[in-house]
Amino acid sequence: MRCPFCRHADSRVVDSREVDEGQAIRRRRSCSKCGRRFTTSETMVLAVVKRSGVTEQFSREKVVRGVRRACQGRPVDDDALQQLAQRVEESIRSAGVAEIPSHEVGLAILGPLRELDAVAYLRFASVYRSFSSIEDFEKEISDLRVAMAAPADPDNSDNGADDD
Numbered sequence: 001m002r003c004p005f006c007r008h009a010d011s012r013v014v015d016s017r018e019v020d021e022g023q024a025i026r027r028r029r030s031c032s033k034c035g036r037r038f039t040t041s042e043t044m045v046l047a048v049v050k051r052s053g054v055t056e057q058f059s060r061e062k063v064v065r066g067v068r069r070a071c072q073g074r075p076v077d078d079d080a081l082q083q084l085a086q087r088v089e090e091s092i093r094s095a096g097v098a099e100i101p102s103h104e105v106g107l108a109i110l111g112p113l114r115e116l117d118a119v120a121y122l123r124f125a126s127v128y129r130s131f132s133s134i135e136d137f138e139k140e141i142s143d144l145r146v147a148m149a150a151p152a153d154p155d156n157s158d159n160g161a162d163d164d
């Protein structure tokens with residue numbers, strides 16, 4: 001990587017450390033010509049494979065754009081959208097794969113979006129799952145009601161105990 005100050009092509013690494021729990025490596029470099037220092041960051045490229053077979057780099061911005069459309073008129077601010085996109089990226093990266101089909105990105109969005117706003121979730125799900133009838137909505141809404149009535153703590157959601 002060229003020195004950002006003098007464009008010299010050679011630099012040496014003076015410090016290297018893992019950040020984001022090992023998901024990235026940050027290197028402090030020193031230019032061998034002008035001696036100035038700069039930092040580079042190395043992360044795994046998460047590739048999204050589109051239906052056409054074309055791959056593109058995962059983008060949080062794209063997730064935000066897709067979800068923002070579903071959130072029109074809803075009380076969901078930009079911070080919430082950014083956090084959602086971050087959760088989506090983390091859940092995909094934690095699966096430990098370097099490539100993911102684009103439709104699985106949509107799947108990873110559904111969970112956090114449902115927690116964020118039920119109406120936005122329904123809108124997004126209706127497009128993503130290609131709802132074609134009122135019955136599709138009815139089924140999704142009844143599933144949503146069940147999910148919203150379920151205990152909030154996922155660790156306790158399947159222990160069969162009735163807390164009432």
Ligand SMILES: [Zn+2]
Nearest residue numbers: 003006031034
């Ligand atoms: Zn330089």
